[in-house]
Amino acid sequence: MILLLAGIALIALGVVYTCMGRVYARFHGWTSRADDPKGYWTAVASYFVGGAVLIAYAIYRKWFSN
Numbered sequence: 001m002i003l004l005l006a007g008i009a010l011i012a013l014g015v016v017y018t019c020m021g022r023v024y025a026r027f028h029g030w031t032s033r034a035d036d037p038k039g040y041w042t043a044v045a046s047y048f049v050g051g052a053v054l055i056a057y058a059i060y061r062k063w064f065s066n
Contacts, residue, residue, distance in 0.1 A: 001058075003055075003057055004055060004058040004059075006051075007052065007053070007055035007058060008051065009051070010048075010050050010054065011051035013051075014048040017043075017044055021034070023040055023044055023047075024043075025039060025043040
């Protein structure tokens, strides 16, 4: 249940950062879409992919494990 909520939270953060135009990248601080587009989209994509992986793993553990 915790993994599912964490995945949903990461996807929600990805949506917020996409709308905001700024993202908090670990070890780099705040990255703006206008200043560093490649770094910005990489950080936003990592939030979406991380959330999807956590949700998929939570569903896998719930439905397919003994």
